[in-house]
Amino acid sequence: MEALLNSSKLLQHWPTIVLGVLLALSIKYLRQRRRVIKKELEGEEDIAVNFPQSTADDDLQPALEEKPHVLFVPGQSLNPNGARRFYEVMRGRRSVRAFNPHKQPSQEVIEDCIRAAGTAPSGAHTEPWTFCVIVDSEIKQTVRQIVEQEEYINYSQRMHAQWVTDLRPLQTTSTKPYLSDAPYLILIFKQTHGLTANGRKKLHYYNEISTSIAAGMLLCALQAAGLCSLVTTPLNCGPALRRLLDRPANEKLLILLAVGYAAEDCKVPDLERKSLEDIMVKY
Ligand SMILES: Cc1cc2nc3c(=O)[nH]c(=O)nc-3n(C[C@H](O)[C@H](O)[C@H](O)COP(=O)(O)O)c2cc1C
Missing domain, CATH: 3.40.109.10 (NADH Oxidase)
Known part of the structure; x- marks a missing residue:
């Protein structure tokens, strides 16, 4: 009798149970997707976003050497009609x-x-x-x-x-x-x-x-x-x-x-x- 009562109580709560299971499955799926997307983007532009923050600002150095800019010297051109000849x-x-x-x-x-x-x-x-x-x-x-x-x-x-x-x-x-x-x-x-x-x-x-x-x-x-x-x-x-x-x-x-x-x-x-x-x- 007690078992019957318990199972009918369980039946009353079935929408909550189903919702709970669905929620757990969705969270699992989203976590998996996030891992896949992260892996796909690894080494791409995403790296800029995920780069570990430096501990101190004065620790930050540009990868390129900082030098004074020099005067621009235009390169050689194929002119006359360079673009047409290139095409x-x-x-x-x-x-x-x-x-x-x-x-x-x-x-x-x-x-x-x-x-x-x-x-x-x-x-x-x-x-x-x-x-x-x-x-x-x-x-x-x-x-x-x-x-x-x-x-x-x-x-x-x-x-x-x-x-x-x-x-x-x-x-x-x-x-x-x-x-x-x-x-x-x-x-x-x-x-x-x-x-x-x-x-x-x-x-x-x-x-x-x-x-x-x-x-x-x-x-x-x-x-x-x-x-x-x-x-x-x-x-x-x-x-x-x-x-x-x-x-x-x-x-x-x-x-x-x-x-x-x-x-x-x-x-x-x-x-x-x-x-x-x-x-x-x-x-
Ligand atoms: C990103 C890219 C990938 C390509 N991959 C292949 C390939 O795996 N095998 C192949 O035979 N041709 C490949 N091609 C060549 C294209 O099929 C070819 O550029 C296209 O059919 C246009 O022909 P065309 O290069 O003679 O103008 C590729 C071209 C590009 C730009």
């Missing part, structure tokens, strides 16, 4: 997926292109990039193995059906011969943070944007040098490639670039570009 060079850029393995661009040209990329602007002049240049055919072969293994899983499991369908006109697959055929692979890493001269952690604000700008400048330089390139972002390969190249944990792979000359029978998709009217809004 004419850039409109010839295409993503090339078939490289001539026998035609090798000179190391000096590649170095000059990376020098050009290194002139990119960066958040608080942190220069948060590392360009790893691979010429060694065994390392290129290992890169290819790592990428093809992951891309097989990406295409068959990780990428949703719409993504795979959207790639169909480009005729890309999980097989990547260009990774061993291209004479150079340039792996562009963003550095999520660095170290100051006295060994303190240096924040790399907007490291992804800064490194992407540098990568864009590298593409322009390669094009100006008459070379072909392919930007790739192989999903889930970053950690394995970072370990292969023995890069530190604060470096995260942003772009894997294949560089060289196109194979003679290289074909590219027949793409159209948006017109100026489509991409520019005048006020």
Whole structure:
């Protein structure tokens, strides 16, 4: 009888019990989401918000040396018609997926292109990039193995059906011969943070944007040098490639670039570009 009374009391309170359980589950879910989001943002702009506060204000030092400003000296210009000439060079850029393995661009040209990329602007002049240049055919072969293994899983499991369908006109697959055929692979890493001269952690604000700008400048330089390139972002390969190249944990792979000359029978998709009217809004 007593048990019956207890269970009927329990029944009376069922809305409170259900609400309690739902509340507990929601809190658990929100905590999990917060952990995931924090992990996703780790090393990104978020780092600026989460940086541990210094104990004393006079302990704060800028990462850059404080020096008097110098007079601005304008750089060289390609004028007359510099912009038009630059556009004419850039409109010839295409993503090339078939490289001539026998035609090798000179190391000096590649170095000059990376020098050009290194002139990119960066958040608080942190220069948060590392360009790893691979010429060694065994390392290129290992890169290819790592990428093809992951891309097989990406295409068959990780990428949703719409993504795979959207790639169909480009005729890309999980097989990547260009990774061993291209004479150079340039792996562009963003550095999520660095170290100051006295060994303190240096924040790399907007490291992804800064490194992407540098990568864009590298593409322009390669094009100006008459070379072909392919930007790739192989999903889930970053950690394995970072370990292969023995890069530190604060470096995260942003772009894997294949560089060289196109194979003679290289074909590219027949793409159209948006017109100026489509991409520019005048006020
Ligand atoms: C961020 C980014 C990621 C890309 N990832 C890949 C990739 O993983 N594999 C690939 O074959 N092409 C990749 N591409 C190349 C694009 O497919 C290519 O730029 C686009 O189709 C336009 O062709 P175009 O470069 O010849 O103008 C990527 C391009 C960008 C900008």
